[in-house]
Amino acid sequence: MRNFELIQPASLAEAIHLLHDGDDSARVMSGGTALMLMMKTGLYAPRRLISLGALEAHHSDISADHEGGVSIGAGSTLTAVETSPVIKRSAPFIAKAMKKLANVRVRNAARVGGALAHGDPHMDLPPILASLGGELVILGPNGERKLAIDSFYKGYLETGLLQGEIIIGVRLPSQAGWSSAYLKCTTRAADDWPTVGVAVSIRIVSGVVAESRIMVGAATDRLTRLKSAEAALHMAPPDAVAIERAAEAAAAEAQTVDSSSGSAVYKTELLRVYMRRALAEALLNGAVQ
Ligand SMILES: Cc1cc2nc3c(=O)[nH]c(=O)nc-3n(C[C@H](O)[C@H](O)[C@H](O)COP(=O)(O)OP(=O)(O)OC[C@H]3O[C@@H](n4cnc5c(N)ncnc54)[C@H](O)[C@@H]3O)c2cc1C
Incomplete structure (x- = not known):
């Protein structure tokens, strides 16, 4: 690994200034769990790392707001997300999903900002x-x-972050009326990297699906929103026919890719199956709430 300078800025303003002062290789470091692996393999060779460690006290709160939404500071560890009473109350499936993300050592070190910025x-x-x-x-x-x-x-590994920008938090709107589920298919242990990850949120009004958000990760080269699956559900009663139509639409739309965990064709089939299961689970979660 190439030698690098590790800087611990005393404020976010200083961190942004350091990140923006002409050295394109400079990187922000949160937990370092992804960054260190990429530096060891030579994928990244920054001359300068800007650690956010000293600033975390100011941006690691997880709190509910007056409108029923939730703010998560980018410096929160994944363990803090998993154990937060606010998260358990407003979106309990997040806490459940965290338990199967990597292992406790990674979750104790990795930060929300790093998990979102990594790409x-x-x-x-x-x-x-x-x-x-x-x-x-x-x-x-x-x-x-x-x-x-x-x-x-x-x-x-490509995101919409511009040179000099830092993720400082996430805001979730109120989840009132929505029901959600996340399912991942792993080829080895249950807490392994997913081969396919499917997250769905549905809002039912007067017995039909008024709104939905349907995401697929892992099987595609980037996180993808599946609009045709959402369209297949729109204004339909949430029954087996609608679920089947949405799963077919998802499989037709997603641009799955070949990788060491399976061919694109295999991942499309997994997506079809996991989409059905995730939608059924979201509907069940909705019924229970
Ligand atoms: C053994 C192992 C198993 C794993 N298994 C899983 C798994 O099953 N599921 C899963 O989701 N993940 C898994 N991971 C990945 C893990 O979730 C990521 O490594 C972690 O979330 C990255 O967070 P970090 O804080 O360590 O980021 P860092 O390593 O510090 O940074 C990652 C990237 O984000 C940038 N960055 C960091 N913070 C910010 C910020 N605030 N603003 C802008 N850019 C920023 C960095 O410059 C870098 O490019 C695994 C990792 C390991 C080591």
């Missing part, structure tokens, strides 16, 4: 938060902006 389509958190209508709160040289998570990923 690996196999990550569990992005599809989950995107299906809940989550928005990133991003701070950069031109101030703060918000960006929907479902449109943040541009390709493999």
Whole structure:
């Protein structure tokens, strides 16, 4: 691994300044769990790492707001998300999904900001938060902006972050009236990287699906919102016929890719099956809530 300078800025403004001062190789470091692996393999060779460790006390709150939404500071560990009473109350399936993300050592070190900024389509958190209508709160040289998570990923390890920008948090709208589920298919242990990850959120009004958000990760080269599956559900009664139509639409729309965990054709079939199961589970969760 190439030598690098590790800087611990005392404020977010200083971190942004350091990130924006002409060295394109400079990187922000949160938990370092992904970054260190990429540096060891030579994929990234930054001359400068800007650690957010000293700033986390200021951006690691997980709190509910007056409108029923939730704010998650980017410095929160994945363990904090898993154990947060606020998360358990407003979106309990997030806490459940965290238990099967990697292992406790990774969850203790990895931060929400790192999990969202990394841009690996196999990550569990992005599809989950995107299906809940989550928005990133991003701070950069031109101030703060918000960006929907479902449109943040541009390709493999490519995101909508601009030079000098840092993710400082996530905001989730109120989940009242929505029911959700996340399912992942792993080829080895249950807490392994997914081969396919499916996150769905559905809102039923007067016996029909009024709105839905349907995301697929891992099987595609980037997190993808499946609009045709959403269209297949729109204004339909949430029954087996609608679920089947949505699963078929998802399989037809998703641009699955070949990888060491399976061929594109295999992943399309997995997607069809997991989409059916995730939709059925979301409907069941809705009935229970
Ligand atoms: C053994 C192992 C198993 C794993 N299994 C899974 C799994 O099953 N499911 C899963 O989802 N993940 C899995 N992971 C990945 C893990 O979730 C990520 O490594 C982790 O979420 C990254 O978070 P971090 O805080 O360590 O990020 P870092 O490694 O610090 O950073 C990752 C990237 O994000 C950038 N970055 C970090 N923070 C910010 C920020 N606030 N703003 C802007 N950019 C930022 C960095 O510059 C870097 O490019 C696994 C990892 C390991 C090591």
